[in-house]
Amino acid sequence: MMEEYPIELTINGEKIVSTAKAEESLLRFLRRHGFYEVKGGCEKGDCGTCTVIMNGKAIKSCITLAGQANGKEILTVRGLEKEESGRKLQESFVQHGAIQCGFCTAGMLMTAKAYLDENHQPNKVEIRKAISGNLCRCTGYKKIVEAIYAVAEENQKSK
Amino acid sequence: MSQFRYISPKTKEEVLKILEEEKSEACIVAGGSNVLPYIRDKIIPPKLLLDISGIEELNYIKKNGSNWRIGATTTISDLISSKIIREECNILCQAAEQFADPLVRNKATIGGNLADASPAADTAPPLLALDAGLEVESKGKKREIFLKDFFLGPRKTALQDDEMITGINFKSDSLNKPGCFIKLGLRQAMAISVVTVAMVLEIEENRVKDIRVAMGSVAPIPLRLFNAEEFLKNKHLNDDLIEEAKNKVYEEVNPISDIRASAEYRCYISGILFKRALEKLTNQTS
Amino acid sequence: MSEFKIVGKPIPREDARAKAKGELKYADDFSLPGMLYGKVLHSKYPAAKIISIDTTKAKQLPGVHAVLTARDVPHNETITRFGQSAEVGKGFEGLYRVLADKKVRFRGEAVALVAADTEEIAEEAAALIEVNYEPLPGVFDPVEAMKPGAYLVGEGDSNIICKFGCSQGDIKKGFAEAEVIIEDTYQVPFVDHAYLETEGGVAWIDEKEVINIRVGSQVIEHFRDVAEVLGLPHNQVRYIGTMMGGGFGGKEDITVETYLALLTWKTKKPVRLFYTREESILCHSKRHPFIMHYKVGAKKDGRLVALEAELISDAGAYPYLSPWVNLYATVNAAGPYCIPNVKINTYCVLTNNTFTSANRGFGAPQPNVAYESLMDELAYKLKIDPLEIRRKNCITTGKSLSTTGQVFNTYVALPEVAEKAWKALGETKKVEDKNKRIGRGLAIGLMSYGRMTFLHDTSRCYVRLESDGSVLIRSGIPDLGGGQVSLLCQIAAEELGVPMSKIRIYYSDTALTPLAGTTTATRQTYMSGNATLKAAREIKKRIIQKAAEMMNVNPEKLVIGEEKIIVKYDSAQYLPLLEVIKACNTEGIELFCEAQFKGPFTMVPDLSNIRGTIFPDFTFGAQAVEISVDIETGQVEVLKLVTCYDVGKAINPLSVEGQMEGGSIYGMGYALMEEVVMEKGVTLTPSFSEYIIPTAADVPEVEAILVESGGGLGPYGAKGIGEPSCSIIAPAILNAIYDAVGVRIKSLPATPEKIIRALKKHYFEGR
CATH class of the missing domain: 3.30.390.50 (CO dehydrogenase flavoprotein, C-terminal domain)
Known part of the structure; x- marks a missing residue:
């Protein structure tokens, strides 16, 4: 029972051993440790900009206690490059014009990655539902949905 | 200035022991999707954050004959991906699919949604319709509260300071298909x-x-x-x-x-x- | 058009890759050693006298470095500006007050500032500041606030901060000629920009004693305003603008920059200050609510003969850009229609609500809701097709704007875009649900791009061709996410015949990049695009001149492309760009240029009757929707949305479509769900769970149709699209609701409840 407690987790394949404050969110913990690519937009779970993948599942890091990531594997947008499926999504977002201000992008990509890992043949309506926890104010979502759909299609073809 | 403290026990027994000691000084955190916003809004004063998300024994969906039991830390996503829920208790699946958004569903738990006692809690109406009961435990003591008796007002429940919800149960009867x-x-x-x-x-x-x-x-x-x-x-x-x-x-x-x-x-x-x-x-x- | 290599192509934006990789450093992704954390103490009353402020306890808290109140601010009261260089007179000057002094005007107004070692200490210190308030009654309704004897929000003798008018013809005569007259009142609410990145930044003092402010701002020219608050020479304050996580007009006024500058100036340490989402919703500007009373008269064949409108808008507690926004509203008030007799009066009034200022569309979306609803009403009344009535009345090439009389000499695409948008809806969707009714709506509109011509707008850009054939651009252009920076790269790449990968750009720095003016008013493609074009073409001219000498051909025979200087129609004859660069460098021919582009200049108009040229040019568009309305719940689902604009020339079609699609959904949120609810000055929607914007699950199929007339004033004939794209979708949706269920919603947002209350009058009357 401590105000600060030890924490050990893997972020983008790298082991981090540190301490966290009791009420510290995973978002704040990540940013305090230099993972600035994880953005905060509301800190209440209402926008999804802070989305990371924790043990394979996309979650909102602002409503996750740092301690809840103890012993877990975290993937942020900067770790996406290490995996082919991640790189494909990044490039598809770039090519489709799915990125405007880019503030939602880091979270949106993580949601898309976790979703496509589990769903191989989604249609566009399903993709819209899948990313409905990630707000975007710039694009109207169309090009984001197209970018994700293109990767899903490509994955199907290469199978 | 008082500070938050944090602990993440690995077993239910540990949790109950801490609850007995800390009583209202402890605040159970399961998914975190309510608690963290409350901390930010200072609705929750500095307390012991008692993280139960890692307690595996509370995460289960079981059906034994006509008896259903769902563990308190079962997430909303767990409900959606459960074949048996989808096929035999679809009303809960429908509610889970309309719950918040896919990301929150990955963390939010059924126990947390009920314990929060919001009038808008999405899992409460289907569980009320299923005539569910809550398994409530404190150190050395178990009791069952019918869900219909559980909610006392907005964010007020029949839980004592040293109690926690450990599970939810209901019976399959001729009514609950599909709902x-x-x-x-x-x-x-x-x-x-x-x-x-x-x-x-x-x-x-x-x-x-x-x-x-x-x-x-x-x-x-x-x-x-x-x-x-x-x-x-x-x-x-x-x-x-x-x-x-x-x-x-x-x-x-x-x-x-x-x-x-x-x-x-x-x-x-x-x-x-x-x-x-x-x-x-x-x-x-x- | 095939001569273009890079312009007109849907290519990835310059900034896209860094954003996709999470490498781009936004305002908050930056820290300095020894950095302090700033916090603002906001007023807890919307209207109150400040009897006293005691900062003793806050200052005594360990870890606190500064606690500042109004008396610590060298020049606490200055004038609201937004980067203009021309003198525009008192009619547009509003008070900019840094910290509340003696009186607070809105809940959320900054009362004091704190800097401390940690965010937590800063927050605790802010809570320890003892402010002794005496609550005052305040006034929250602009109509009440206009009345004689109303509570005075400010120190002046009236709450009305501006009154504009414009007219043409004879309004009495017009209505006398009318065979049908419709009169109605429309209301639109406060809305938030809801960008995902809140306001904030980091400031520090460098070894030259310059205050550096690294911040997301649409107007880096505010460095002058910050300098004036501190009583420093302008060159002692520097803005380093970051890529913004959205702006939409909300980062057009000063937000936190003055606070940052004051705190760093007092503590001599770097300071970070970022708003929480709640602070952002509470205290940055909102879109103006308007109450709009309209009366239109037409002949039985649908021809408009008269339009009279009175617009009253709520400025909130301080003027900020209200006069300008209201000028836009006034000019837009008669819409894109030829009406011989017009009379518009616009009033903007102070209240004790959160202040209002720029929001994408800048005064255009509000009157658009009113006049396009009325056009629809007229169409139904006269049994004329919605497209037909618009075709019959809309401005065409050579005609003039009915408010100001500004003549359109270039192509006016209104009939074309209206028809294209309406037809693209295609076949009506079949809906199985017995409770759902399908409806369609159309709206057309125009909106200016580029600043008001009496502001005397300019932009500058520096381009340099390096000795290895790479290109360096420096431009003060802020990028709020629309692709402003990338656009300049594309223009330089096209003109200098190099690929995008060879361009590097430095942007948005008031000390090091030539000032390009504000990223507002949908002006950057037009203004900074032209400045870049001018600089790049100057260098190109020198390169071609030199190459012509080297090849011994007439320079007019040469073109540049793919890093070569090529003889037209004979691609075998060429010189590599590198060789020509070498020759230029050897001879000292300058391969750099800083160019300035100047918009057209006019005089400040007579504000009681605004006539003549006010804007350089306009963008014309149409939006059409098909929706379903659930007649039992009032829920609206937008099934299909078509947006069609004459963009002149789409320099990057991906970016233009992005604006059109995103603008449509921004407008859809306005139509259906967005409202900052204020009750007696208290914001009841302080977070994103109460202030809701569309999610991906709410959006329809969107089709963007680009018309490229080439008739714009921007580079290659481009027009602006950022703001026009969102300005008419709301009335299109309202018109579709009417078409579906026969009720006319006259106040936004069109919530399920409003629709049901209109549909089920009997049920609700007894309750």
Whole structure:
């Protein structure tokens, strides 16, 4: 029972051993440790900009206690490059014009990655539902949905 | 200045022990989707954050004969991906699929949603309609609280300071297949409900043999509509009867006005959703 | 058009890759050693006298470095500007007050500032500041606030901060000629920009004693305003603008920059200050609510003969850009229609609500709701097709704007875009649900791009061709996410015949990049695009001149492309760009240029009757929707949305479509769900769970149709699209609701409840 407690987790394949404050969110913990690519937009779970993948599942890091990531594997947008499926999504977002201000992008990509890992043949309506926890104010979502759909299609073809 | 503390026990027993020692000084954190915003808004003062998300023994979905048991830290996503829930307890699946958004569903737990005791909690109406009970434990003591007796007011429950919800149980009976959950929100995801309805129904020769119905966001607590149920029992369903039943609903609900809707609109919608649930279930069973 | 290599192509934006990789450093992704954390103490009353402020306890808290109140601010009261260089007179000057002094005007107004070692200490210190308030009644309704004897929000003798008018013809005569007259009142609410990145930044003092402010701002020219608050020479304050996580007009006014500058100036340490989402919703500007009373008269064949409108808008507690926004509203008030007799009066009034200022569309979306609803009403009344009535009345090439009389000499695409948008809806969707009704709506509109011509707008850009053939651009252009920076790269790449990968750009720095003016008013493609074009073409001219000498051909015969200087129609004859660069460098021919582009200049108009040229040019568009309305719940689902604009020339079609699609959904939120609810000055929607914007699950199929007339004033004939794209979708949706269920919603947002209350009057009357 401590105000600060030890924490050990893997972020983008790298082991981090540190301490966290009791009420510290995973978002704040990540940013305090230099993972600035994880953005905060509301800190209440209402926008999804802070989305990371924790043990394979996309979650909102602002409503996750740092301690809840103890012993877990975290993937942020900067770790996406290490995996082919991640790189494909990044490039598809770039090519489709799915990125405007880019503030939602880091979270949106993580949601898309976790979703496509589990769903191989989604249609566009399903993709819209899948990313409905990630707000975007710039694009109207169309090009984001197209970018994700293109990767899903490509994955199907290469199978 | 007092500070938050944090602990993440690995077993239920540890949790109960800490609760016994800390009582109201402890705040259980499961998914975190409510607690963290409350901390930011200073609704929760500095306390011991008792993280139960890592307690594996509380994460389960079990069916034994007609007895269902769901562990308190089962996430909303777990409900959606459970084949048995989808096939045999679809009403819970419907509610889970309309719960917040896919990311929150990955963390939010069924126990946390109930313990938060929001009148808008999306899992409460279906569980009320399933006539669920809560398994509540404190150090060395177990008791069961019917969900209908659990909610005392907005964010007030029958839980004692040293108690926690460990599981939810209900029985499969002739009513709960497939069941119907309808949510009206102001957008298609990340919506706090304006009104929700959950209904299970058994029809025999176009007669309501049995019915259970509950609603969210229409009263200070998630509400079982006993009067409307009683009114419908053993009656032949027709349009006039449904209109009469709607009036029973209007009498039973007691909504507030807030930024999402006025009390009058909520009241009106409770009648509409009630009717729709009835129609949907009668169409399915007939 | 095939001569273009890079312009007109849907290519990835310059900034896209860094954003996709999470490498781009936004305002908050930056820290300095020894950095302090700033916090603002906001007023808890919307209207109150400040009797006293005691900062003793806050200052005594360990870890606190500064606690500042109004008396610590060298020049606490200055004038609201937004980067203009021309003198525009008193009619547009509003008070900019840094910290509340003696009186607070809105809940959320900054009362004091704190800097401390940690965010937590800063927050605790702010809570320890004892402010003794005496609550005052305040006034929250602009109509009430206009009345004689109303509570005075400010120190002046009236709450009305501006009154504009414009007219043409004879309004009495017009209505006398009318065979049908429709009169109605429309209301639109406060809305938030809801960008995902809140306001904030980091400031520090460098070894030259310059205050550096690294911040997301649409107007880096505010460095002058910050300098004036501190009483420093302009060159002692520097803005380093970051890529913004959205702006939409909300980062057009000063937000936190003055606070940052004051705190760093007092503590001599770097300071970070970022708003929480709640602070952002509470205290940055909102879109103006308007109450709009309209009366239109037409002949039985649908021809408009008269339009009279009175617009009253709520400025909130301080003027900020209200006069300008209201000028836009006034000019837009008669819409894109030829009406011989017009009379518009616009009033903007102070209240004790959160202040209002720029929001994408800048005064255009509000009157658009009113006049396009009325056009629809007229069409139904006269049994004329919605497209037909618009075709019959809309401005065409050579005609003039009915408010100001500004003549359109270039192509006016209104008939074309209206028809294209309406037809693209295609076949009506079939809906199985017995409770759902399908409806369609159309709206057309125009909106200016580029600043008001009496502001005397300019932009500058520096381009340099390096000795290895790479290109360096420096431009003060802020990028709020629309692709402003990338656009300049594309223009330089096209003109200098190099690929995008060879361009590097430095942007948005008031000390090091030539000032390009504000990223507002949909002006950057037009203004900074032209400045870049001018600089790049100057260098190109020198390169071609030199190459012509080297090849011994007439320079007019040469073109540049693919890093070569090529003889036209004979691609075998060429010189590599590198060789020509070498020759230029050897001879000292300058391969750099800083160019300035100047918009047209006019005089400040007569504000009681605004006539003549006010804007350089306009963008014309149409939006059409198909929706379903649930007649039992009032829920609206937008099934299909078509947006069609004459963009002149789409320099990057991906970016233009992005604006059109995103603008449509921004407008859809306005139509259906967005409202900052204020009750007696208290914001009831302080977070994103109450202030809701569309999610991906709410959006329809969107089709963007680009018309490229080439008739714009921007580079290659481009027009601006950022703001026009969102300005008419709301009335299109309202018109579709009417078409579906026969009720006319006259106040936004069109919530399910409003629709049901209109549909089920009987049910609700007894309750």
